[in-house]
Amino acid sequence: MAMQSQTRVASGLSSRWTPYLAGVGIGVLSWIVFVVVANPIGITTSIGQIAGGVMSPIIGPEAVSTNAYWKTNVMKLDYGTLFLIGTFFGALASSLISRTFAIETIPSVWLERFGPSKAKRYTAAIVGGALAMYGARMAGGCTSGNGISQGLQLAVVGWTFLMVMFTSGLITAAIMFRTRQT
């Protein structure tokens, strides 16, 4: 196993790169996007716009277009939305080519702690996804836009986000995965 994973790291198409190499790749990608399109990597702005598009048939296009947030964050195939679509297909291509694509309903770490109930896992995913998105919009960005893109520029907003997010995550994980006293 160890031999296999070491030889795999050497090839660009291998299933798993050392995380440092992936980090260098994201760093170099940041150089390119700062120069070529002057548009730092980010994810949640476009998800906020898409939410407006999804709500349009439910609450009516007028209610969306007069909303204080969606008024200036209109759903369209702009740079950010196309970047998001690209992210999806990049991960898809990578997982297919490396033959690591696998349907996963309950990850092993969750299974060990909370058991095989899909309802439990899906409920946590929905609540967690909603909190992450709400928090990211309030903070001005997520791990990508705020943590990496603002963090690499040494912006106060980026480092404040990183420190608070990490602390909050540590506390949440400590509560969720505490060992039960019997």
Place this chain on the structure above:
Amino acid sequence: MFPIKGEFALILAVIFGFAFGWLLQRGKVTSYNVIVNQFRFRDFTVLKVMMTAIIVGGIGVLILKDVGLAKLHIRDANMLGTIVGAAIFGVGMVLYGYCPGTGVAAVATGSVHALVGMVGMLIGAVLYAFSFSWVKANILSVWALGKVTLPQLWGVSPWVLYGALTVGAGLLFYWVEKQKK
């Protein structure tokens, strides 16, 4: 020539996004187990990817800025919003097991629960849009420092901070790699 705008920039958006998704998957941060175990200090993959990206990206972007090829894109530091938002985000990230970017990428690797969580992300975005007027007036306006950087705030050279980050990350990861043996 740069920056490129217009339709060609939209094609580039797909290519750059593709590269980002590829890198996230190769870095294994599309895995629930990897992300959640970072917050339990059982796996340091997330910090390795992020810190390397920040240091390599940051030093490169600073050089590109100094030679006039790039501009910085600093966002407003609305401190109350950033602190409350990041605190909510941290809870959400551990419950979901992904952040928004890695969640989208994880759906593409076959994670059904990441897809279910995307519904939650849309709900969160809708709730934010509905509460935006209130949040803007009562939270985003509090302790707003503007587009400020740590070097400006502390009056030090950015190179000092990148140096400190590099040494700090180097020591941390040297220790982490040593634990594995």
